[in-house]
Amino acid sequence: MDETQTYEGLAAELMELLSEAQKEMPNPKKSREGQKGYQKYKYATLDAVLDIVKAPLNERGIFLSQPSGKLDDGTMRVQTVVFYKGTQMVLDTKPYEYDSDPQEFGKRETYARRYSLLTAFGLAGEDDTDGDTGPAKAAPKPASKAAQPKKEQQVPDxxxxxxxxxxxxxxxxxxxxxxxxxxxxxxxxxxxxxxxxxxxxxxxxxxxxxxxxxxxxxxxxxxxxxx
Structure with a gap:
């Protein structure tokens, strides 16, 4: 058996194990509250997501890693990678921006890692606010008589x-x-x-x-x- 066949066989085995593990991963509890503009929402912490995914993976001999690095254009990225019997598979990649403030940079990296994990394993970790288009807009007030355009006088044919x-x-x-x-x-x-x-x-x-x-x-x- 050559290396290609070995890799393909391990990749297929890994995918099957990931599928089994995913069945044991419930959506993490949303214990924190955040805010996007005017709307508040709840989300799961990175620790909560890791607790959900690591145990089912480790039980099957799968190692989870999330390396991060800086790209040539200055953008940062984090990857969700799994390893199994010498084979690795990148499940998701999330970019995020660098910040010179260590605290702000840490927040961005934590968010990217959490979001990447949720995407990789198909989990819901925060309230869905995408369908909300914002507060209802008040109906426009009718223009004053002075501001209303004058009706064009019709010329008889x-x-x-x-x-x-x-x-x-x-x-x-x-x-x-x-x-x-x-x-x-x-x-x-x-x-x-x-x-x-x-x-x-x-x-x-x-x-x-x-x-x-x-x-x-x-x-x-x-x-x-x-x-």
Whole structure:
């Protein structure tokens, strides 16, 4: 048996033992309280996590180690590594930032080691706050009348303007003595409709010009533009 086969066999055996050990690892007790921004949460200490994972591993001849070191870019990292019969396997790697303050650096390393252990063995060691998007935001207050944008004034379309002029001419002619029935009879005779609304745009222009000429005759003015 060559070295490759030996390693593959040991790796497979190690994975099987890790699977068995993991079944005996309950989630650690969350005995400490922390705070992220506005929200408080509970978490398990590094000691509590180690107590959970080491015994099932050691009973199967598996040694646990968490070496840390500094990378070329200055970032620190900690690895969760297991050893079995001369074979080692890296289960997880967690980066963390270096700090010149020994106390702060110790906190960061402890957090990285704890988080790496939890990840490596699929354990939950702190309250899940990822789904919390923060406190509900108050509904925005309506803008004051001064701040509200003014509604854009709608400009009547061309047909609407023509209908308005026709109505104005009809009103003028009725004031001059022409009857509404007579004006409507002209509509029916020339365009076969009973209302200016039913005229096409071209018919409406023509009808408006006829009314304008009639107004001119009554008032002696130039023909108004209805287009």
């Amino acid at each position: 061309r047909r609407t303007r023509m209908l308005a002029k026709v109505a104005k001419y009809k009103a003028t002619l009725m004031e001059r003595g022409l009857s509404e029935d007579g004006l409507n009879a002209y509509l029916t005779a020339h365009y076969n409709v009973d209302s200016p609304d039913k005229l096409t745009d071209e018919q409406l222009i023509d009808y408006g010009k006829q009314l304008a000429k009639t107004v001119e005759e009554y008032e002696g003015k130039e023909t108004p533009n209805v287009d």
